[in-house]
Amino acid sequence: MSKRSVRELDVRGKRVLVRVDFNVPVEDGRVTDDTRIARALPTIQYLLSEGARPILISHLGRPKGEPDPEYRMDPVAERLGELLQRPVLKLDAAVGPEVEAALKEWDGEGVVLLENSRFYPGETKNDPEFARQLAALAEAYVNDAFGAAHRAHATTVGVAELLPAAAGLLMQEELDYLSGVLESPERPFVAILGGAKVSDKLGVIKSLLDVADELLIGGAMCFTFFKAQGHEVGGSLVEDDYLEEAKSLLEEAGGRLVLPVDVVVAERFEPDAAHRVVKVGEIPAGWIGLDIGPETVERFRERISRARTVFWNGPMGVFEMEAFAKGTEGVARAVAASGATSVVGGGDSVAAVRRLGLEDQMSHISTGGGASLEFVEGRELPGVAVLPDREEG
Numbered sequence: 001m002s003k004r005s006v007r008e009l010d011v012r013g014k015r016v017l018v019r020v021d022f023n024v025p026v027e028d029g030r031v032t033d034d035t036r037i038a039r040a041l042p043t044i045q046y047l048l049s050e051g052a053r054p055i056l057i058s059h060l061g062r063p064k065g066e067p068d069p070e071y072r073m074d075p076v077a078e079r080l081g082e083l084l085q086r087p088v089l090k091l092d093a094a095v096g097p098e099v100e101a102a103l104k105e106w107d108g109e110g111v112v113l114l115e116n117s118r119f120y121p122g123e124t125k126n127d128p129e130f131a132r133q134l135a136a137l138a139e140a141y142v143n144d145a146f147g148a149a150h151r152a153h154a155t156t157v158g159v160a161e162l163l164p165a166a167a168g169l170l171m172q173e174e175l176d177y178l179s180g181v182l183e184s185p186e187r188p189f190v191a192i193l194g195g196a197k198v199s200d201k202l203g204v205i206k207s208l209l210d211v212a213d214e215l216l217i218g219g220a221m222c223f224t225f226f227k228a229q230g231h232e233v234g235g236s237l238v239e240d241d242y243l244e245e246a247k248s249l250l251e252e253a254g255g256r257l258v259l260p261v262d263v264v265v266a267e268r269f270e271p272d273a274a275h276r277v278v279k280v281g282e283i284p285a286g287w288i289g290l291d292i293g294p295e296t297v298e299r300f301r302e303r304i305s306r307a308r309t310v311f312w313n314g315p316m317g318v319f320e321m322e323a324f325a326k327g328t329e330g331v332a333r334a335v336a337a338s339g340a341t342s343v344v345g346g347g348d349s350v351a352a353v354r355r356l357g358l359e360d361q362m363s364h365i366s367t368g369g370g371a372s373l374e375f376v377e378g379r380e381l382p383g384v385a386v387l388p389d390r391e392e393g
């Protein structure tokens with residue numbers, strides 16, 4: 001079922017609240033990967049060309065429901081201005097009297113970018129009062145934040161219920177592409193899962209195994225399985241609440257769930273920490289697993305080369321640090337070299353692929369990690385479900 005498009009929304013002369021996913025990596029006050037900003041430009045430019053006044057809102061990182069200088073949207077505003085080549089009026093709040101006053105004074109040139117939605121406790125709680133305050137800023141709502149569509153938050157769900165709402169062009173493109181691939185994926189279908197959002201993503205493995213033929217696991221994800229198998233995992237990231245389920249998953253899935261056989265461990269979580277490759281089962285107490293090892297890369301490469309469809313979310317290691325980037329690089333090169341239809345999703349996975357210059361060799365670069373994962377496993381995304389269906393005719 002397709003959703004009402006921004007093209008079908010009456011926007012001329014109107015203030016339009018646009019939920020974007022500008023949750024991009026930032027280092028030293030600079031955006032290090034602007035994929036998510038660049039991919040939202042078509043919707044913003046469409047709105048501007050139709051004479052609308054776009055008011056953009058996004059979350060950035062995971063601040064705890066209050067203002068946190070580390071997660072201000074200023075670096076994003078700067079990069080957005082460079083890409084859009086139009087003025088970006090960045091406000092230091094998302095709702096409230098100062099925002100209302102600034103919008104009244106706004107000359108209507110370019111776009112407004114509101115402050116981080118997660119500076120407000122009402123965002124992640126989908127608080128009706130916060131949603132009402134947001135809705136008061138605009139006359140229509142567009143959701144272009146595919147990467148956050150799996151979150152039932154005030155900016156993705158609450159406000160969509162209060163204003164005339166539609167899907168943005170990026171949202172539509174993502175949904176169209178992913179549903180096309182999933183309709184009848186060519187097999188073998190190999191899924192690769194890694195990254196750091198372990199508690200979020202462990203829960204989807206079971207249903208992912210219903211869709212994919214094989215599931216390769218790297219990143220921080222694998223250590224929960226190693227611990228469930230009784231191995232020492234040192235100081236690696238582990239989800240202790242998931243150990244029982246990990247055990248039963250391993251039994252059920254048999255050889256279809258493929259874990260690393262070796263890992264790179266480090267003494268500390270630092271770029272220049274002492275590190276070495278060890279077999280799984282030989283992780284020294286106190287050391288931290290930060291990448292998959294070379295033998296694992298080789299095994300993953302073999303399976304990826306046989307695949308006809310690949311879905312990848314989550315880096316295989318802490319690729320931001322050179323010492324722990326080889327696993328992610330090896331997998332990225334294997335996916336790029338395979339003849340499979342390849343989908344890579346996730347803010348960080350895509351940043352890793354772009355850093356290697358391999359983005360043109362993937363069939364689809366998705367701006368959503370957790371979101372594409374939940375879509376692939378067949379779940380309805382709350383931020384999509386809430387949008388009105390397209391009227392036939």
Ligand SMILES: Nc1ncnc2c1ncn2[C@@H]1O[C@H](COP(=O)(O)OP(=O)(O)O)[C@@H](O)[C@H]1O
Binds near residue numbers: 315
């Ligand atoms: N073994 C590990 N331990 C800690 N962090 C890891 C490990 N492997 C990968 N990561 C981190 O995972 C992060 C990305 O995770 P995530 O947000 O889930 O992926 P994506 O954005 O692609 O969906 C990266 O910043 C990377 O450093």
Ligand SMILES: O=C(OP(=O)(O)O)[C@H](O)COP(=O)(O)O
Binds near residue numbers: 147345369371
């Ligand atoms: O970066 C995101 O997801 P991803 O890391 O899975 O790609 C989205 O912006 C969602 O962020 P969240 O997982 O803090 O809700």
Ligand SMILES: [Mg+2]
Binds near residue numbers: 349
């Ligand atoms: Mg991420």
